[in-house]
Amino acid sequence: MTDTFADLARQAISHIISSCKITHFLIGLILLSFLIGLNSCGEKQQKVALSPRPVRFVIAPQPTLSIFHNQTGEIRAHDELTLGFRLGGRLLTRRVEVGDEVKKGELLASLESETGENQFNSARADLQSAIVSEQVAAANLRRMKILMPSGAIARVQLDNAMADWQSALSHRQTSENALKNARENLDWTRLTAPAPGIITQVSASSGQVVGAGQTVVNLAEATELDAVFDLSESQVRALKNVQSLNVSLLSDPAITTHGILRDISPQADPQTRTWRVRISLNNPPRAMALGASVQAPLPETGLGGIRLPASSLSQSGGTPAVFIVDRRNLQLEMRPVIIGRFSTREVFISSGIRPGETVVTAGVSKLRQGEKVSLGEGQE
Template sequence: MTDFLSDAARQMWRHLFSVHLVVPFVFVLSGVLIMTGCRDNSAAPPPAPPRPVKTVTAPPPGGAASLRLTGEIRAHDEVTLAFRLDGRVVSRTAELGDRVSAGQPLAALENDQTRNQLSSARADLDSARAAERVAALNLHRMRLLMPGGAIARSQLDSAQADWQSAQSRRLSSEAALKNAQDSLSWTRLTAPAAGRITAITVQPGQVVSAGQSVMTLAAGDARDAVFDLTTTERLQIAERTPLRVTLLADPGTEASGTVRDISPQADPQTRTWRLRVTLNQPPEAMAPGATVMVTLPDSQPPVIALPASALTRLADQPALLVVDAASRLQLRPVVLARFDAQQIFVASGIQSGERIVTAGVATLQPGEKVLPAQEEP
């Protein structure tokens, strides 16, 4: 019995000793694993490689591309011809392109009504002249009778008033006759000067209003080249500035010219400014209607031209991303002289030779390290 109790006690102590060793070992092992995992999670990731970017080297400052305009030849002096009366066109003797002389008939209106008005005015004038003669004779008689006391003073005064009234009526009738004659002459459209017909807008049988354009006369042989400016950057061109105008169909055909004028206000329909260049002895090929070109001089200060895709913003200012010597990005505010859909022209803010990012500027950040992988031409 005693041996049995001794064996049981030894087994119990052995069991307790084993549990006492295993449990701490398990806790220690768990802590090691947890600490190892924490060290792995807190380790910093490797740095990202520099992003490749497209760049362009800022060129030396220079003028913007010359502005080339396309226009047409027009007469130096153009006259829009119109009737001064309403009426129906019964004839037109001039055709498009005809050369006409001063005073030559060009078109005519129906004139039956104006002829009747002229006849009535002549009859009224004849009646007024007859009444004036009668009043003058009556006044003469009254003046003869007055000294002898045959008539009263009031009768002489009445005869004097009748004569003056008849005289006024005669003058009014003469003016009415002159108006009727003018109205009849206005039914005929004549050339005010020698020139060429460059436009016709009515046909025989058409009813026109007073002042409505009938045709256009190019007076004389002087010619202008007419262009439309779409921007205001060349509006400061001085008058008399010399220019060279070339024929679009044949660039070898050219003529010298000077700036005649630039319209101070834009056309409300086209939003363009009209530029007229007076040509000096233009060749025959530069006839009215011919298409011509002119290159305007650049009067702006030197600028740096860059692709428009390089433009970004810094607050409310235009800016560019510049790659510095350490290949890091600098967001540089700049001043733009002008811009279009393809290019920007930088007046200040960057230097010639600096590398400018030209693609993906919206996804890049200042201070970011980049790799200029490709340089645009």
């Protein structure tokens, strides 16, 4: 009995020891696999880190001495007229709409003219009466002059005939002036085009009562055209030394014409803080109609410099900088630069880089000083 119990105990202890060995073996195997995996990941990361990053680049060009910027403008009439009646009254008809082409002397609108016609007819009748009275007074004066030498009449009768004739003559002249004024007032009830052009705006409708001088229509003369631009202060300063420019159609740059600087607004617009510049066009093509968008290369003042894409600009200690690729070892150098001027698409570097150097143009926020790179897409 005792021997049997001892044998069972030895077997149990052997089984436990065997189980512990297996467990330790399994744990060791798992740890070994984990360490191998970490080592493999580290090797991959090390390989990735050591792989040079491809970069886009540009070769720094020669400095730009003169800077021109294509400015967009609009075709406007050389002269824009606001037309209205000289007299007040009720608008009877308006024969034009926005966009209509009119000729010189064409009727644009008219007022009710009954009162003017009545005044004209009255002045004409009064003139006819004055003419008859002047003729009678002149005939009477001639008779008195004939009778006076023979003593048939007294001197006072001749003087009275002379006074009557002079009074009739003055009345006739007054009636002529009154008829002229009545005719002008009647003509002023008709609004006509003073020159050929295009109607750009209407401000009154039929049946509306308008005052003297109130705008009824706006007329843009079609004889001469201007290109109108709104420019910054620096562009205006540079433009004062320019007399002629080439203006092209924005939708088709092949359509161009020559222009001469006409005038520059003496003060800036209070809202946009820009100055209006008008360029007179010489024989503009038909495609450059009123309202068409045009462009012109306008000079700007300020420093020139090496032109680079705006995407190449970075920062180093709060100052502008760019990444230069050393062609000998393909390592990056972050170099501070001085910006002469810039826009949304390009910057002009006045100091810090030299022509012919390789400048990184994309992804500069992810690059670091001394990083090794490979040259990818670029512009030589």
